[in-house]
Amino acid sequence: MATKVIVSLPGEDDYAVRIGVGVMSALGRNLREVGRFSQTKDALVITDSNVAPLYLAKTRESLAQVGFKVADIVVPAGEPTKSIEVAAEIWSAMAQLSLGRDCLVVALGGGVVGDLAGYVASAYMRGVPVVQVPTTLLAMVDSSVGGKTAVNLPEGKNLVGAFHQPSFVCADVDTLASLPEREWLCGFGEIAKSSAIDSDDFFFWMMDHAEALVAHDRETVAEAIARCVVFKADIVAQDKTESAGVRECLNYGHTLGHAIESSTGFGTFSHGACVAEGMRFAAFAAQGILADTDGGSLSDFAEAQAELLDLLGLHALDYDASIEELVAAMTHDKKSRGGEIRFVLASDVATWKIVGASPDTVRDLLREWRERA
């Protein structure tokens, strides 16, 4: 069973996201059905050292079967690979392979490979097409759709990048069979986020299906991915370049989440666990900032969201970072403006607002939040 979601963005060609069990074997055939690739000869698969032994041969075979001349580049797995140095090595390799403007880049892997390969494609010969073949749940539900590509600098994450939409996305749920549990949690965090921001329908569907997701039921996982892609495509269609104040809602839970990640040392907790903690705090802070009610108690929404996160195994975090460290990290976040920390706050399902809060306000809220825990 496969689902196809069409992403339609203003000023861009529509593209399809194919989601399902075993869809990777049809990748080559599906690409030949995309008009611009009907005659394409050269395909370069970029993947990482963990994914290559698992899915590179299958991907190459699917492409070669329909006549693509396939080359591949395997980069070391892990966030440090998302660098300008690795991007430059790939550009050189592409030139040495004599790849022209008519080549196709295939990003096979998680968000690291997707962001890196997408950025490489955005700039090589002023832009060649990229196809995303996400193999982590996070990449399937979030990073492979929407066109944000980037590499990191020593000064910060994602500081150099481009908007470069993929021409096709292939999310094969079968590839998740090899995914470590911690990476599943990263995906669950983003799915929970999307459901809370999207609609009652998605949020309560999640409540009903959390158990099946945790059990990795493939059809349920495929449906959750499809729901996230439909949600994200709709948000990106309203605000392709994050300039209209809509796309920022995708950062729900991420302001405190990123601060916990950096204050406790990246990798101490999974990204999903940190985002979940950020969502709990954002729902709590919404009461003080949006509804101007006393802190201390949790709204029905905050309670329901906490229940969903618990069901997904994203329990409240016990972490070792001082309020000052967290506030400092949030103040330095690239999304803060004019000294204010920017949060997406949600007071109910699908009821959110982007607000700027002074470091003092955030300090007080964090103190109240800690006291009630």
Ligand SMILES: NC(=O)c1ccc[n+]([C@@H]2O[C@H](COP(=O)([O-])OP(=O)(O)OC[C@H]3O[C@@H](n4cnc5c(N)ncnc54)[C@H](O)[C@@H]3O)[C@@H](O)[C@H]2O)c1
């Ligand atoms: N572009 C966007 O819109 C966007 C959105 C969210 C996150 N991101 C970026 O995504 C990155 C994180 O992505 P991620 O969580 O996928 O991390 P990742 O790409 O590092 O993958 C996580 C780990 O899982 C391994 N892996 C991947 N697929 C596997 C599989 N099927 N089986 C076994 N192991 C597998 C990888 O090798 C890696 O070790 C960050 O750099 C983040 O900035 C981008």
